[in-house]
Amino acid sequence: MIREISPADRAEELAAVLPVARAVLGEQMPGFPALAASTLRLWCLPDFHGGVRVFGAFRDADARVADGVAIAEWTDDANEDLLAASVWVAPTGRGRGLGSALFAEVLAVRAELDRPRVVVNGASTVPVDALVTAHGGRGVELVTRSVLDLAGVSRARLTATAAATEQNSGYRLARWTDHCPDELADSFCVAMAAMADAPQGELVYEHAAHDRERLRGRERLSVRAGVARHVLAAVTATGEVAGFTIFASTPDGPESLDIWDTGVARGHRGHGLGIRLKAAQTLWMLDGFPAARWVQTFNNADNAHMLGINRSLGYRAAEEWTWYEFETVATPPG
Template structure:
């Protein structure tokens, strides 16, 4: 039956194509991840037209004999030094068109492109114990990382506890914050703090090494703004002028009530002082004051990142699903 499906590279994004892509993704996620809101059409358009930081994107669409989109695949090719070996896959097939070879043909196109681009590692995320995991295992992807996804519903938090944590004294440290691009006088300090993320537990993912500098942190903010999202940052500054830690929240374009937690990091030399919980509690207070339409925040942590999991649970996050990351070693496949 897959012989009647056409796999076509997408070279130009149109309104019709974006709508078709969104319909496939929404149907796929409703089936595989019930309760998880899919990206809206505007987010899909930004994803297809605005490359993520340090990468470029290739895309394919599978259509049936009537020209209806039944599957999509997106390939992120990392271009940052230290990650040129890496590619990341997103693949969706409409539930009513599965088990007909459509996903396999999309994957074949992706793997061929990876080989052309001299990539040795292809990673993909899938809901734990779901159809995506079974598909990945069937094609000899190896599980390399398990992520716990947590959600924090702001109206259900203990507001007195949040206030106490946000107002707690941390001698030698002070909080500062901004929206969008980091102020020039903090750009180098933020880059240094971001490099502290390189010791974050990543399982067996062949992720490579990312080196942050002032230009890269500015570019990251431009990428977020370019797709219409809003980046909020709070940072803890030490009296010696260094940035001891920071936390980031992204508000999706439009009126989505759910925000996304990006990085939270505390520099190794400043750990053990409760800065992570302080930063996160202060961010909750900022969200409630500046963005009252935000009802929830989602985050994810590697299951072996026990410290950050403990911080998030103490703050009020609760686990609600799991995903696993799988990796295909293209050097031996």
């Protein structure tokens, strides 16, 4: 049976779908630490000016652990034709049509919201291309997940890379957790527009403009989920944020860290800020998170510049992920 659930608000429902998410992501990202419950809770919370609906597949009305889960999310002030979804079925629940039933719920949300495009993703470690193509999906973006083993990095090399050079000595590094200082908030919002310049293949995706209200809303959302948001920024002498890198940590998953976004504003590119920020970020991870062993980050496969920075810092390619788009889908995939 399929029923709508609220894992972000109900601890028993979060516990019911966490094993599914861990099992599927464990297949997709073999060898990486298990998904933290607080991270899944964040995924089930509505983003600023958006919404989320979650559906669980259960063997019967008395089942306390789900066999599958679907998460459908959307934003109201950008990408008004798009619904993003994740559909996961545990290995023990496969072969019973649960993927089809869960995706049917996603399509019902799509119809209700009148959003012609649905996007889902899959990792190269679990072949899905034939299945997706058979049901009208097409690959629109290829993304590389890169992993860093913190036990193997050279602190001396990181320290040298994080040091100011002649090109970027006019920038100081500032950092904060959860709450951006008020004096940097507006400039930080402007700098985050740099993410719109990153390659995204054939995926048509609009990056909503950031402002202080959106920033504070997302900060509160992370705190509510129990996910700490750590930001390192390059700041000019006049207080302008020129570049930034963001990573997340969770108390219930201390062995791994996730890099969310890294960007340098257009007017400040070409000064080596990207690699300086990423090296300084890694030193912060080493000093501030002694239990952490692994770091992961996702980049478009065509983003040669950022992939090159990551490789120079010791990141290795793990697997590739494909974003698949379905337009006005009538038949669910799987």
